Amino acid sequence: xxxxxxxxxxxxxxxxxxxxxxxxxxxxxxxxxxxxxxxxxxxxxxxxxxxxxxxxxxxxxxxxxxxxxxxxxxxxxxxxxxxxxxxxxxxxxxxxxxxxxxxxxxxxxxxxxxxxxxxxxxxxxxxxxxxxxxxxxxxxxxxxxxxxxxxxxxxxxxxxxxxxxxxxxxxxxxxxxxxxxxxxxxxxxxxxxxxxxxxxxxxxxxxxxxxxxxxxxxxxxxxxx
Amino acid sequence: xxxxxxxxxxxxxxxxxxxxxxxxxxxxxxxxxxxxxxxxxxxxxxxxxxxxxxxxxxxxxxxxxxxxxxxxxxxxxxxxxxxxxxxxxxxxxxxxxxxxxxxxxxxxxxxxxxxxxxxxxxxxxxxxxxxxxxxxxxxxxxxxxxxxxxxxxxxxxxxxxxxxxxxxxxxxxxxxxxxxxxxxxxxxxxxxxxxxxxxxxxxxxxxxxxxxxxxxxxxxxxxxxxxxxxxxxxxxxxxxxxxx
Numbered sequence: 001x002x003x004x005x006x007x008x009x010x011x012x013x014x015x016x017x018x019x020x021x022x023x024x025x026x027x028x029x030x031x032x033x034x035x036x037x038x039x040x041x042x043x044x045x046x047x048x049x050x051x052x053x054x055x056x057x058x059x060x061x062x063x064x065x066x067x068x069x070x071x072x073x074x075x076x077x078x079x080x081x082x083x084x085x086x087x088x089x090x091x092x093x094x095x096x097x098x099x100x101x102x103x104x105x106x107x108x109x110x111x112x113x114x115x116x117x118x119x120x121x122x123x124x125x126x127x128x129x130x131x132x133x134x135x136x137x138x139x140x141x142x143x144x145x146x147x148x149x150x151x152x153x154x155x156x157x158x159x160x161x162x163x164x165x166x167x168x169x170x171x172x173x174x175x176x177x178x179x180x181x182x183x184x185x186x187x188x189x190x191x192x193x194x195x196x197x198x199x200x201x202x203x204x205x206x207x208x209x210x211x212x213x214x215x216x217x218x219x220x221x222x223x224x225x
Numbered sequence: 226x227x228x229x230x231x232x233x234x235x236x237x238x239x240x241x242x243x244x245x246x247x248x249x250x251x252x253x254x255x256x257x258x259x260x261x262x263x264x265x266x267x268x269x270x271x272x273x274x275x276x277x278x279x280x281x282x283x284x285x286x287x288x289x290x291x292x293x294x295x296x297x298x299x300x301x302x303x304x305x306x307x308x309x310x311x312x313x314x315x316x317x318x319x320x321x322x323x324x325x326x327x328x329x330x331x332x333x334x335x336x337x338x339x340x341x342x343x344x345x346x347x348x349x350x351x352x353x354x355x356x357x358x359x360x361x362x363x364x365x366x367x368x369x370x371x372x373x374x375x376x377x378x379x380x381x382x383x384x385x386x387x388x389x390x391x392x393x394x395x396x397x398x399x400x401x402x403x404x405x406x407x408x409x410x411x412x413x414x415x416x417x418x419x420x421x422x423x424x425x426x427x428x429x430x431x432x433x434x435x436x437x438x439x440x441x442x443x444x445x446x447x448x449x450x451x452x453x454x455x456x457x458x459x460x461x462x463x464x465x466x467x468x469x
Contacts, residue, residue, distance in 0.1 A: 148392070155385045156375075165375045169389060172368040173396050175361050176403040183407055196406065203403050210395055218391060221308050221384045 006091050010099035011106070017076065018107060024069070025111070032065040032115045040122050050123075055185035058119050059178060062138065063145075065115070066108050070149030071166045073104055074157040083223070093220035097150065101212065105146045112138050125189055133188050133197065140204040141181040147211040148173050154222045180204050230464070234457050240314055241453035248446035255439040262288075262436035265429035273426075279343045284433035286336040290355065292437045293329035293362055294397065296322050299445065300369075301394035304387035313456060314449075316383040319390045321448030323369045325441050330363035354404040361400050365393040378459075 018025060039057045043050040077083040086096060116134065120127060152169045156162040184200035266284040273280035303319025306312070337356060338348040350356055372389055376382035422430065 151388070151392070155372075155388060158381075159375055161375050165372060168368050168371050172361070172364045173392055175364075176396065176399045179403050179407050199406055203399065203406065207399055210399070211392070214392060214395055218308065218388045222388055224381070224384065 003092070003095055006095050007099040007102060010086075010091070010096065011102040014100070014103035015106060018103070024072070025107070028065045028068055029111055029114055031068065032061055032111060033118050035061045035064055036115070036118050036122050045123065051125075052190065054123055054125055054189055055182050057123065058116075058134075058185060059182050061115050061119060062112055062142075063178070065111055066142070066145050066149065067167055067170065069107055069111070070104060070146065070153050070170070071156075071162065073100055073150050073153040078157050087223060093223060094216040096223075097154075097215050097219035098212070100154075101143075101146045101150045101215070104150055105143055108142045108146060109139060112142060130188060130194075133194075134185055137181055137184050137188075137197075137201065137204070140201060140208060141177050143208045144177045144204060144211060145174060147208060147215050151211075151215040151219065151222065154219065177204060177207055180207075230460065234460060237314070237453050237457050241450045241457070244446045244450040244453070248443050248450070251439060251443050251446070255436070255443050258432065258436045258439055262429075262433040265432040270426050270429035271423055276344045279340060282336050282340045284430050285437075286333060286340060287430065288434040288437040289329045289332040289336070290359060291434060292441045293326055293333060293359065295438070296326040296329060296441065296445075297362075297394040297397050298322075300326070300390040304390035304394070307383055307387040308391075311380070313383060314453065316387065317449045317452035317456070318445075319387060320369075320373065321445050321452060323366050323390070324448050325444050326362065327366045327370070328444065329437075329441065330359055330366060333359045334363060354401075354407065357407075358401055358404050361404075362397065365396065369393060 036057075039061065043053060043057065074083065077086065087093070113135075116138065119125075120131075125131060149170055152166055152173075156166050156169070159165055180200045180203045184197050184204075187194055187197050187200075262284065266281050270281065270284070272278055299322030300319050303315045303317075303322060306315030307319065334349075334356075337359075341350055342348050369386065369389055373382070373386055376385060
């Protein structure tokens, strides 16, 4: 229970900071909207071929803003020197990792919901109860993104080339999540029957569990100087 | 401090020498098995009825693919070993495994098109789960190398690389599973799962597989030994500079 309290306290601290400086939230959101608008020009709207690539468009739009946020997870700590302070506080390193994951996850989900809304408006998919099934997939997939992204962000935080190195590491590991999420969305948006969605969600959940626990265990080795 | 660093250097020299020695022992059987594999693939195994002689590349292609998966065991163990013991031998093991992995995935992805162009008239079959898995393995290896070059020498570099290696190795079964399911979800034109191999082909395949296993082992041991020697030389150089 105490650990849960610690996780929530630290995550709430991060979320408060983010909420007070709306700058990063709005910029990330604007970036996501721009991607969607560019896709709207790049693919002819209303054409069958565009309809078939809708799942891919949605996930690219969900993914890229996420990278910016995740890559900057520890930027504030790094710049203001609070990293050491947190490491000195009587909190387990793994707990620190989970709290960062939680705050990043909540941030991403908030952005993702706006992106989903913008996607619906711009690309006009058939909005039914079934379309809403995309939401749980976004929730589970973002948890996987955050687990891997938060860990890697801590790894590269001190690097000068982190803007380049982070996406390289991040994308090479999350390919299975993208595959699972896009395939599940394809089925929801384009197919008559939902045969494999459950299986895809299973893969996503397995990914989340494996990488959250791995991150929890190895995080302490990443943050030592 | 100086004494302990000297003792460390000597122990590293010993392990480097041991690696070289074992690789020397394995080298002769490797040559023999490689010759046997070439014989088995080109002369012993019967010609495939539909694809003809080009199918013979299968023996090397599939064996390299299987061994490229096994290499990630070295990356995983090396990563865990380094994080637990902080001994740079384990870091060398992980980094060398990635080097061998790069080599093997590159072999798989070059022999693949040579086989698939005449057989299926495409260079790379993107909807084939095996092609995709192999490509992702290559990507992870390249990402590991990029990460390694981005960091300055020091404990942090080795720790971070160990963590990335562990995460990458954990990712392999998930990649395999998701790509496999992705394949069942998409319509597949050509499938290999029903193909039954002739017993002679199976034997040739086994010989080629052992050849690649031995070759990977030799390369791995040599790489580890080179890395350890490199480490020792750099340490000596650093000490000399400090004395000046």
